[in-house]
Amino acid sequence: MSPSSADERHAAEIAYWNGSAGERWVSRQESQDSLLAPAAQVLLARAAARCGEFVLDVGCGWGALSVELARRVAPGGRVLGVDVSEPMLSRARELRPSGLPLDFVRADAAAHPFEPGAADLLFSRFGVMFFGDPVRAFANMRRGLRRGARVVFACWREPRENPWLMLPLQEAYRHVPRLPEVGPEDPGAFSFASESRVRGILEHAGFDAIGLEAVALSLDLATGRGLENAVGTAVGIGPTSRALEGQPDALRSAATAAIREELARHLSGDRVPLPGSIWIVTATNLRAG
Numbered sequence: 057m058s059p060s061s062a063d064e065r066h067a068a069e070i071a072y073w074n075g076s077a078g079e080r081w082v083s084r085q086e087s088q089d090s091l092l093a094p095a096a097q098v099l100l101a102r103a104a105a106r107c108g109e110f111v112l113d114v115g116c117g118w119g120a121l122s123v124e125l126a127r128r129v130a131p132g133g134r135v136l137g138v139d140v141s142e143p144m145l146s147r148a149r150e151l152r153p154s155g156l157p158l159d160f161v162r163a164d165a166a167a168h169p170f171e172p173g174a175a176d177l178l179f180s181r182f183g184v185m186f187f188g189d190p191v192r193a194f195a196n197m198r199r200g201l202r203r204g205a206r207v208v209f210a211c212w213r214e215p216r217e218n219p220w221l222m223l224p225l226q227e228a229y230r231h232v233p234r235l236p237e238v239g240p241e242d243p244g245a246f247s248f249a250s251e252s253r254v255r256g257i258l259e260h261a262g263f264d265a266i267g268l269e270a271v272a273l274s275l276d277l278a279t280g281r282g283l284e285n286a287v288g289t290a291v292g293i294g295p296t297s298r299a300l301e302g303q304p305d306a307l308r309s310a311a312t313a314a315i316r317e318e319l320a321r322h323l324s325g326d327r328v329p330l331p332g333s334i335w336i337v338t339a340t341n342l343r344a345g
């Protein structure tokens with residue numbers, strides 16, 4: 057674990073999502089939605105949101121899944137998309153179709169005063185791995201859930217199970233310096249990769265009936281639009297984009313060329329499918345308060 061405190065790491069993530077990362081994600085919105093569609097499909101099926109329910113979508117980003125959830129709970133239900141990033145939420149407000157029971161709030165889910173005991177479902181796609189103190193964050197979110205409410209979220213499994221992210225990074229490392237070592241419990245994409253850690257966090261935050269289901273995915277980096285689109289995705293998001301940020305043009309170009317060469321080996325028609333793996337995490341709030 058890095059020497060900084062949990063509060064410092066938490067603040068660094070909030071700054072990151074409000075700065076370069078938020079802007080970069082928003083610029084790749086359509087491509088990201090297609091890329092992550094396989095995860096959305098399985099997660100929405102497991103969440104099984106029903107007409108009339110109140111759903112919290114935590115770390116909702118531009119709200120692609122908040123909209124899907126709002127369609128499922130209408131009429132009578134509602135969705136609150138919560139995100140700490142202004143760039144992400146401005147896009148959410150632009151994309152939001154009218155007539156759906158859907159609101160967005162810019163807030164830190166670890167500290168936001170949720171309406172106590174109100175929500176039926178705490179939902180997230182890849183939005184809960186960035187808390188400096190995840191037990192405190194989940195305990196805070198639990199206070200917003202009614203007794204019997206369920207938790208359903210997706211997070212990434214180990215890096216070695218996710219070549220779609222790690223293959224480009226390994227190629228980038230031939231040309232740019234390695235990112236500072238990240239502890240397995242430091243906030244970030246892989247901070248919920250350990251099953252025992254996720255169970256411990258949810259138990260300590262007061263949840264019961266905790267389950268983790270490993271789901272293997274095939275993620276098309278090209279989203280059906282050929283090699284250059286795959287290269288754009290590989291360098292535009294995740295750890296590879298962090299590694300390339302601020303590097304001299306010559307090194308960035310060399311890294312991008314190496315990534316292109318590697319991805320070309322996986323090209324199949326206009327697709328570049330690579331394996332990924334997620335946990336679908338489920339839990340229940342059996343306690344009051």
Ligand SMILES: C[S@@+](CC[C@H](N)C(=O)[O-])C[C@H]1O[C@@H](n2cnc3c(N)ncnc32)[C@H](O)[C@@H]1O
Nearest residue numbers: 073115116117139140141164165181182183186
């Ligand atoms: C990987 S993105 C996922 C976005 C969206 N759920 C999706 O699947 O497209 C992670 C999101 O979590 C948000 N986030 C990070 N820390 C947060 C916090 N403490 N409170 C609320 N949102 C947070 C980020 O701003 C970002 O939008």
